Amino acid sequence: MKKIQVKIGNVIFGGDSQIVVQTMCNTPTQDVEASFEQCLRLSKAGAQLIRLTTQGMKEVAALKVIKERLRSEGITTPLSADVHFTSDVALAAAEVADKVRINPGNFARDHETARFQFRKLTEICRERGVAIRIGVNHGSLGERIIEKYGDSPMGMKESALEWIKMAQEFNFDQIIVSLKASNTRVMTDAYRLLYSDFEQMGTAYPLHLGVTEAGNGESGRIKSAVGLSTLLSEGIGDTIRVSLTEDPQKEIPVARFIAEYFSDRKRNFVIPNIYRKGSEPAVIEATYSEPDWQSFILKASCDLGPLMLDSIADDIKLNVIIDGKPANDGDVARFRDELLQAARRRFTKPEYIACPGCGRTLFDLESVFEEVKRRTSHLKGYNIAVMGCIVNGPGEMADADYGYVGEGRNKVSIYRGKTPVYRSVPQDEAIDKLLSLIEEDARNKVFRPRIG
Numbered sequence: 001m002k003k004i005q006v007k008i009g010n011v012i013f014g015g016d017s018q019i020v021v022q023t024m025c026n027t028p029t030q031d032v033e034a035s036f037e038q039c040l041r042l043s044k045a046g047a048q049l050i051r052l053t054t055q056g057m058k059e060v061a062a063l064k065v066i067k068e069r070l071r072s073e074g075i076t077t078p079l080s081a082d083v084h085f086t087s088d089v090a091l092a093a094a095e096v097a098d099k100v101r102i103n104p105g106n107f108a109r110d111h112e113t114a115r116f117q118f119r120k121l122t123e124i125c126r127e128r129g130v131a132i133r134i135g136v137n138h139g140s141l142g143e144r145i146i147e148k149y150g151d152s153p154m155g156m157k158e159s160a161l162e163w164i165k166m167a168q169e170f171n172f173d174q175i176i177v178s179l180k181a182s183n184t185r186v187m188t189d190a191y192r193l194l195y196s197d198f199e200q201m202g203t204a205y206p207l208h209l210g211v212t213e214a215g216n217g218e219s220g221r222i223k224s225a226v227g228l229s230t231l232l233s234e235g236i237g238d239t240i241r242v243s244l245t246e247d248p249q250k251e252i253p254v255a256r257f258i259a260e261y262f263s264d265r266k267r268n269f270v271i272p273n274i275y276r277k278g279s280e281p282a283v284i285e286a287t288y289s290e291p292d293w294q295s296f297i298l299k300a301s302c303d304l305g306p307l308m309l310d311s312i313a314d315d316i317k318l319n320v321i322i323d324g325k326p327a328n329d330g331d332v333a334r335f336r337d338e339l340l341q342a343a344r345r346r347f348t349k350p351e352y353i354a355c356p357g358c359g360r361t362l363f364d365l366e367s368v369f370e371e372v373k374r375r376t377s378h379l380k381g382y383n384i385a386v387m388g389c390i391v392n393g394p395g396e397m398a399d400a401d402y403g404y405v406g407e408g409r410n411k412v413s414i415y416r417g418k419t420p421v422y423r424s425v426p427q428d429e430a431i432d433k434l435l436s437l438i439e440e441d442a443r444n445k446v447f448r449p450r451i452g
Helices: 034-047 059-073 087-093 111-128 143-149 154-169 182-200 217-232 248-261 293-309 329-342 363-377 428-442
Strands: 006-007 011-013 020-024 049-053 077-081 099-102 131-137 175-180 206-210 283-290 315-322 349-355 382-389 402-407 411-417 419-426
Touching: 006 131, 006 154, 011 154, 020 248, 034 049, 034 059, 034 248, 049 059, 049 293, 059 077, 059 087, 087 099, 087 111, 087 293, 099 111, 111 131, 111 154, 131 154, 131 283, 143 349, 154 182, 175 182, 182 206, 182 217, 182 329, 217 248, 217 293, 283 293, 293 315, 293 329, 315 329, 315 363, 349 363, 363 402, 402 419, 402 428, 411 428, 419 428
Parallel strands: 020 049, 049 077, 077 099, 099 131, 131 175, 175 206, 283 315, 349 382, 382 402
Antiparallel strands: 006 011, 402 411, 411 419
């Protein structure tokens, strides 16, 4: 199979090159100083590509200044413009950025306009040596695709394939493809379907892997590791982002650990004996001795997560040593629960979908998410979303039962499923409103969670 290599700045993606680690600023791009400073920190922390939200022409102009300032400081890390809804902005961004990310689901108002604008985009990118990411997201597929395939892994794959074929028609091969979802099962199924088509086509384009809206803390790290490792262990994936609702600088060591662990693109874990007694669950017994807790949760998630996600085993029994001492039993039990939930095998607490935030977010996403988690921790089986803005929020929380979505400065929309129930709620009242809606629905038995 021919493997296409994509050159972005001085970084090679795809082929037999190493897995590339990337991240995204959470600063408003128009705030040039804040974005410049964050890019400096992210580059020094090891980010090999940095994405910035570029929702309008003012952001394109700001991105140009940010890039010029970085280059004057000797920082050559490639910059990617993240564009939604406005194809004219994508064309302008291609004159500035090293890479342009577009979403096929919202690139243009209709398919013929999308084809016309995408051809123009490929022409600009070819002339300037700029790459394009065809960034498909579960929950924001176009109407044509949803009508035919539903909001499904197959729909995600078909959406990407349609745009890959357009790029081929326009003789442009500097494309990277992503099929992101917050649900690890949906995400891995979509990538596997596309990679199977690559094998049939005889040509593979670089794949950008990510579990989008993974959350924060241990949950976000474990969920990301489960989804990424399942694919990387099969040789699928060329660049990764770990999307955490935290300072993006904290994403990088997690992504680097995973990238280095799968540097040879194969499973590192020798599957041990899996014990099953009659109809009882199949249990993996494993021993780990690691220098610190984060190394343990990442390594064990990379090893065991794929086996859980693919139903090769049902449960785990662990013996864990941290820095020469037995790990706390409660901590190990918590990790087990987190791993089983990330692999969608057993739900012992609410499932959370939370975006990492970007320049479109106009509130303190990290603190709000922590407070939502604190006040909804009793809602086992519920799927609750906290999303930074209305650009991607309503679509990408497709699996959520309820959602808290930033609408504007100090304003929030509260969703039941895909339907906004309350709009323009003052931020200081929004969590109360979310809880009251959930409680009212439970009393009236009008809506029930879909997992658990």
